[in-house]
Amino acid sequence: MDNYDVLFHYFELAAALAGSYYWLKTKEDAVRPFVWYLWMTVFIETVSMYTYLYSYFDTPLINWIESSIISSNTWLYNIYDFISLILIGMFMIRNTNKDFSHRIIKIIVLIGSVLKVIYFSISGDFFIMSLPYNLAVQTFALFIMFLLYLRELIQSEQILNFYKSHVFYISLGITLWYICLTPLFIFDSYYNAVNENFIVFRGLFLDTFNILLYSCYTFAFLYSLRHKKQLAMS
Known part of the structure; x- marks a missing residue:
């Protein structure tokens, strides 16, 4: 584990704490699925670090884990990907109002979830690898959800205050993350011990x-909460 990994975990924890703080102050049910998602991220990222123990400990338990399935x-992140799509879908449903948007989001989540279950049931690769082109599928799903949210935002009066909405920043941030990272993983075949520069x-x-x-x-959470406090005081 390097310093960047440790730093990254601090940022994950900060986001989860900020989301929890926002929810405690506002009690908005619409934000709860995303707060759950953030805490799940912290949990999975922490537990997944057990692989680092192989280099530092030589005990019967660690040796057994290292030689086990x-x-x-990878299996942890496969679970993470499965639940993430569901939680983000719930978050987007709670922050959109039209039945059309809700139906599309539910269909996307259902298809994505079923595809993963079918693939791993047939391939038996659940503990070995992630779903092929998983990032591309996730990118497409989140992009559609973001477009549905933007469509409703543009058609509503909330467009005048979009910059105060945590939903806007969260949706934009996660969509751009997937769009920017997908090309990187397309070239993942170059990610090997020989190509050190790519690593x-x-x-x-x-x-x-x-x-x-x-x-x-x-x-997003802190900025939106600040505006809500100002509105309450005015």
Whole structure:
């Protein structure tokens, strides 16, 4: 584990704490699925670090894990991807109003979830690898959800105050993250021990965008809460 990994976890935790603080102050049910998503991210990222223990400890338990089917933390991230799509879908449904948007989001979540279950049931690769083109599928799904949210935002009076909405910053941030990261993982076949330059670039690029993303989440909650407090005082 390097310093960037530790720093990244602090940004994840900060975003989860900011989301929790926002919810405690506003009691908005619409934000709860995303707060759950943030805390799940912190939990999964923390637990998945068990693979680092292989280099530091030589105990029967660690040796057993290293030689078992869960030696790689891929299975954790497969669970994470599955639940993430559901929670983000719930978040977008609660922050859109039209039945059309709700139906499309539910269809996207259902298709994405069913595809993952079918693939891993047939392939048996749940503990070995993620769903092929998973990031591209997630990008498409989130992009459609964001467009549905923007469509309703543009058609409503809330467009005048969009810059005060945490939903806008969260939706924009996560959509841009997926769009920017997808090309990187398309060239993931170059990610091997031989191509050291790509390894360094990939790690730096990913860490930078992760920090920016979770900084965006933290900003979204605190900035929106600030405007709500000002509105309540006026």
